Amino acid sequence: MRPEPSHEAYLQAVGREVRRLSDVAAGRLEARVPSCPEWAVGDLVEHLGLVFGFWSAQVTAADPQERRDPAQATPERDHLPAWLEERADDLVDRLRAAGGEAPCWNWSGRDLSSGWVGRRMALEAAVHRYDGELAAGDPTPVDSVLAVDGLDERIHVHLAVDVRDAPEATLGGSLCLSCSDAACAFVVEVGKGRLHVRDGAGPATAFIRGTASDLFLFSWNRVPLGALDVTGDRSVAAAWATLPV
Numbered sequence: 001m002r003p004e005p006s007h008e009a010y011l012q013a014v015g016r017e018v019r020r021l022s023d024v025a026a027g028r029l030e031a032r033v034p035s036c037p038e039w040a041v042g043d044l045v046e047h048l049g050l051v052f053g054f055w056s057a058q059v060t061a062a063d064p065q066e067r068r069d070p071a072q073a074t075p076e077r078d079h080l081p082a083w084l085e086e087r088a089d090d091l092v093d094r095l096r097a098a099g100g101e102a103p104c105w106n107w108s109g110r111d112l113s114s115g116w117v118g119r120r121m122a123l124e125a126a127v128h129r130y131d132g133e134l135a136a137g138d139p140t141p142v143d144s145v146l147a148v149d150g151l152d153e154r155i156h157v158h159l160a161v162d163v164r165d166a167p168e169a170t171l172g173g174s175l176c177l178s179c180s181d182a183a184c185a186f187v188v189e190v191g192k193g194r195l196h197v198r199d200g201a202g203p204a205t206a207f208i209r210g211t212a213s214d215l216f217l218f219s220w221n222r223v224p225l226g227a228l229d230v231t232g233d234r235s236v237a238a239a240w241a242t243l244p245v
Helices: 007-025 041-061 077-098 114-136 144-165 212-219 234-242
Strands: 175-179 185-191 194-199 206-210 229-232
Touching (some): 007 041, 007 077, 007 114, 041 077, 114 144, 144 175, 144 185, 175 212, 175 234, 206 212, 206 234, 229 234
Parallel strands (some): 175 206
Antiparallel strands (some): 175 185, 185 194, 206 229
């Protein structure tokens, strides 16, 4: 079985990833982000801080039925890194006080708990920390356990929701994603608004193998296909980049 991080482990990951991003952002707020070409690092930091504020409001409301849309303001550009850390600390404090089982709205319609938010924010922070490091020219991997969990979430949460509204999305075959450094693999098929997933390695039209970090980041279009080991029908592997995000 894949190790599943605890609620507290997710909260620690939020703090760790945010502080790494804050350090990278200092003095680089106008550097372009290769993985998000429309953003500079300052825009990336502002986005993540606003995301934290949004989810803080959901956790505080403790209402699984209704979304809250809080009024939010951002500081002057130079103060963004410190503001991001403050936003992260506030969210972590609220999530820690709530515990992982408290009721809370989320957009997936499933697992309406504060634990869902903790998981989502740890993974969001990890991806955007990587974005910031790409802008600095020195990207580092995501922790393997967190990356395995992130790949699971990308498939079973995001794709499961997104493909329902994207009937045109397709891989054109089955794709096996297999981690080289962890006991984790998935066989995925997408088409006609449906997602089919089999946990574990198995027969597929195409195979992609890489570290858990690289596969997780590939699943969010951060690591290019060329950096991974691909066998079988390469067009099916390449079609992943066309799926909704």
